[in-house]
Amino acid sequence: SAVISQKPSRDICQRGTSLTIQCQVDSQVTMMFWYRQQPGQSLTLIATANQGSEATYESGFVIDKFPISRPNLTFSTLTVSNMSPEDSSIYLCSVVQGPRSSGYEQYFGPGTRLTVT
Amino acid sequence: SQKIEQNSEALNIQEGKTATLTCNYTNYSPAYLQWYRQDPGRGPVFLLLIRENEKEKRKERLKVTFDTTLKQSLFHITASQPADSATYLCALVLEYGNKLVFGAGTILRVKS
Numbered sequence: 660s661a662v663i664s665q666k667p668s669r670d671i672c673q674r675g676t677s678l679t680i681q682c683q684v685d686s687q688v689t690m691m692f693w694y695r696q697q698p699g700q701s702l703t704l705i706a707t708a709n710q711g712s713e714a715t716y717e718s719g720f721v722i723d724k725f726p727i728s729r730p731n732l733t734f735s736t737l738t739v740s741n742m743s744p745e746d747s748s749i750y751l752c753s754v755v756q757g758p759r760s761s762g763y764e765q766y767f768g769p770g771t772r773l774t775v776t
Numbered sequence: 777s778q779k780i781e782q783n784s785e786a787l788n789i790q791e792g793k794t795a796t797l798t799c800n801y802t803n804y805s806p807a808y809l810q811w812y813r814q815d816p817g818r819g820p821v822f823l824l825l826i827r828e829n830e831k832e833k834r835k836e837r838l839k840v841t842f843d844t845t846l847k848q849s850l851f852h853i854t855a856s857q858p859a860d861s862a863t864y865l866c867a868l869v870l871e872y873g874n875k876l877v878f879g880a881g882t883i884l885r886v887k888s
Contacts, residue, residue: 663819692876699880700880701780701865701878701880701881702820702865702876702878703878704875704876704877707875751820753819762808762810762825762827762869763808763810763869763876764810764822764825765810765820765822766822767819767820767821768819769817769819770817770818772817
């Protein structure tokens with residue numbers, strides 16, 4: 660299974676600033692995703708990070724607020740821009756590894772805990 | 777509207793008993809249903825998946841059932857142990873892609 664690391668593991672940021680979160684995978688993967696998990700809530704998909712093209716965003720998430728880069732098959736970044744306290748959350752990247760027949764089981768990074776003051 | 781519901785209350789059981797967690801969904805047609813475990817401060821860890829044409833799947837002490845008529849999955853942990861205490865999430869894999877939609881999770885506490 661893929662091993663995924665995220666940086667930073669946590670951060671406390673001032674409102675109005677931006678934070679870039681990095682996700683590194685130990686092997687090449689086709690599909691990479693970014694999720695948000697607010698306190699006591701479910702995971703919500705922000706976007707699919709596409710290698711070599713613009714990310715695909717879910718309803719309610721826009722590129723200006725959450726720009727994503729994916730320069731290669733092992734690395735992606737998510738930026739949380741112009742932060743407000745409502746952005747305080749855990750941000751997780753995940754990957755799908757294996758053929759379609761494996762049922763799209765996902766492997767998650769440890770998450771980045773963001774607090775906006 | 778589309779919904780995934782899991783037991784909102786924490787499930788407290790005695791060590792050695794079977795824990796049963798429920799996942800109900802409405803207005804989805806998942807190709808697969810997955811179960812994940814999440815410990816505090818960590819990302820979810822994949823446990824099991826079951827396909828829409830399967831009724832039951834087992835892996836060691838874990839058993840998952842999937843009833844597409846009832847739109848429900850049950851997740852069982854037999855001979856539960858305190859180390860099984862965690863939040864368990866169900867997720868639907870939607871047939872038109874590889875998008876996962878997660879339930880809010882159920883907290884399981886196993887007491888010795």
